[in-house]
Amino acid sequence: MKQTKSIKEKLAKGMRIRRSVFAYPYVLWMAVFILAPMLLILYYAFTNDGGITVENIVQAASWDNLKVLIDSVRFALYTTILCLLLGYPVAYLLSQMKKTSAALLSVFFIVPMWMNFLLRTYAWKVLLSAFTKILYTESAVLLGMVYNFLPFMILPIYTTLIKLDKSYIEAAADLGANPAKTFLKVVFPLSMPGIISGVTMVFIPSTTTFAISQLLGGGKTMLYGDLIYMKFITEQSWSTGSALSIILLAFVLISMTFMKKAERTTSDEGGGRLW
Amino acid sequence: MKLWKTIICIALALALSLSLVACGGESSKVTLNVLNWGDYIDPELLRQFEDETGISVKYTTMTSNEEMLVKLASKDNIYDVCFPSDYLIEKLVADDLLYAINKENIPNLKNIDPRFMDLSFDPGNTYSVPYMWGTVGILYNTTMVSDPVDSWNILWDEKYAGQILMYDSMRDTIGITLKKLGMDINTRSEADVLAAQEALIAQKPLVRAYLTDDIKMELINGSAAMGVVYSGDAVYCISENPDLAYAVPQEGSNVWFDNIIIPKSSQHTAEAEQFINFLCDAQVAAQNSDYIGFSTPNAEALKLMDPSYAEDPTYNPPQDVLDRCQIFQDLGDFVKVFSDAWTKVKAA
Structure with missing residues (x-):
């Protein structure tokens, strides 16, 4: 034994x-x-x-290529702003609801994410072909990007908002702030960490988007991701493609550092972060 | 102690991934790996070949000559038969990647129209057998376009702003622009390419979209008035929508040939030659061309097909059209000038 x-x-x-x-x-x-x-x-x-x-990098940093990068950043900014404007109210409403109805409602924007984004973008292409004036324009590209990235804005803001300590709001009301003031002075600042992770999660992937622009923009709107794709696949120029990727990587790292800094200065309190 | 656990873990992970890779397994039956364009063979013919010969065919598709080049140039190329276009043949020959075909094994070669043998990209057909051919032209909707379509300039006509579709392909689109400007489609002059680049940037505001296969749907649906297409696609679109018509402009265009080749690295050249001979059979080639709608270079096959094909100027363009068309040549290093121009057009 x-x-x-x-x-x-x-x-x-x-x-x-x-x-x-x-x-x-x-x-x-x-x-x-x-x-x-x-x-x-x-x-x-x-x-x-x-x-x-360093010749590849010097070549890749040409003004023509930088213009494409600037264009991509412009698209990413529009996408982020639109996602924030659309996503914040949704996240706020969801956070005010009963848990069960919020869960039910969130299904509506989570279920489409179970499907591959390319399939959903193809579906948009078919939908938009009914409105031929919109398909193959910059608006169509923007629509496709906002549609694809919106959940990444809603979710982090929502998780911040539900974890927000209700006693702050009660205190604001006790001290005589009306609901609008309470929102502006208390709720909104406290949800900043959620907003910043939402912005990061939308801005970075939008900057590097490709394929959406190809499908919905009809090859007329070239984003930086499309440029890299073109160098690698059509031109077989791996060194230029890699150099372009390095430039993009540097840009992404720099913007992430800024966002991380903003995150740290806003608040250490409140809310779980997804990212 | 910690170290050997790590090693075992890594070894297990590697063994697992290797076993997944090796899952193919060997069999005594010969398998031909065929690499082709999408929708570019009647699948029934593959089954017929397998039944007749006992050779099994593993069929893969790709979307561009460039993609094909990457696969064939790779050290571990697995393909035995492939269907590249004219200018890629030149490049493949220059890179010594092709197997010299033993013509004794392909008696059906006699069926091929002599017009399509011994072309510039492969003199004497040492490495390639013609598979399909065609032109590049304008497919337009006769209910939407009232002007005669006989010049590339109509693609630059502001009257049709937002209704013009261009082909999203560097060689084709710069090629037709060079033709519009009265230049050589295979030019080696930077000034020519720059002129084409500027013409295309000037045209961009009028263009609805740069597409590839989607051009067919757009024109069939009537979402656009005109677009640049390959003649074979035009045959299909016109059969779907009789309002459509095809024209090869007076300035000339590109005539192209897709060809069957065997890579040098193939282990099954005899079976591959058997496959090529099968595809050159008149009956087989007729059925194939009828199925995909592209023009066959097989004279005997054309005789077996419905006479409407031979009479159709889109499917079977008259000699004067061919006389004003040029075959693409491999550009060598000059391709960089083309691709820079193309990037500028797309980013404009």
Whole structure:
């Protein structure tokens, strides 16, 4: 009896796997499918026929390409502003509802996300072909982007708002603030962390969008993502494509630092963040 | 202790992924890997070939010559038969990627119209056998366009602003613009390409969209008045909507040939030649061309097809149309000038 117990103990000791082991498959996955491609992009961007060079970057930073980047940022800004204007009221209304009805309502904007975004964009193309004046214009591209990214604005704002301590609102009312003032001076500032993660989650992917512009813009609106796609696929120019990607990556990192800073200065309180 | 666990974990993960990759398995039956354009063969013919020969066909599709080049140039190319266009053949020959076909194994080659043999991109047909051919032209809706369509200039006519569809392809679109300007479709002059670039940027406000396969639906539905299409697609669109008509402008255009080739790296060249011979059979080629709507270079097949095909100037353009059309040549390094111009047009 004693003997078997010790074997069991030994076995248990030997077999005990630290919890971090379960992360290894993911670490491996990251190394193979995220880190390695990044290194390859770096390699292609900074080499030319084997030698190290910055020529690719200099070429990629041409005024023509930067104009495309500026255009993409403009589209991303419009998308973010529209998503915020549309998404904030929805998130606010949802947060005021009973849990059950809010859950039911949120199904309406979460269910479409179960479908691949390309399929949904194709569906828009078919819908818009009934309004031929809109299809293949910048408005159609913007519509497609707002549609695709709206849930990413609503969800973080909603999670911030439901976690907001109701006693702040009661206190504001006690001190004589009307509902509008309460919202402007209390609720809105306290929901800032949600707004900032929403803005980040919409702005960054919109800047790097491609395909939506291709499908709904009829190839007339070229975004930065389309430019990279074109360099890689149609032109087979991997070094230019990689150099363009590096520039985009730098831009994304810079804008994320700004947003992180804004997040830190606004508030450490209130609300879970999704991101 | 910690280290060996890590190693086992990684080894297991690798073994798992390798076993997934190796899942194909070997069989005694020969499998031909065929790479073709989408909608570019009658699938019934593939089954017929498999039944007749006992060779199984694994069929894959792609959407551009460039994509095909990447696959064929890859070190671990798996394809045995492929269908590139004229200018890509030149590039593939230059890169030494093609197998010299043994013509004794393809007796049906005699069915091919001599007009389509021994063309500039593959003299003597050492590496390629013609599969389909056609022109590039304007498909227009006769209820929406009252002017005669005989010049590329109509695509620059402000009267049709917002109703013009251009082909979203560098070679084709710059090519027809060069023709409009009276220049060589295979020009090596930067000034020519720059002129075409400026013409296309000037045209952009009039263009409804730059599309590829979607042009067909748009024109069939009447959402646009005119668009640049391949003749084979025009045959299909006209059969769907009789209001449509096709014209190859007076300034000339591009005549193109898609061809069957065997990559040098193929392990099944004999079976691949059997497949090519099968496709060159008059009956098979007739059924195939009837199914996809593109013009067959197979003279014997054309005789078997409904006479309406031979009489249709879209399907079977008269010699004077062909005389003003040019075949694309591989541009070599000059392609960079074309692609820079194309990027500027698309970003304008």
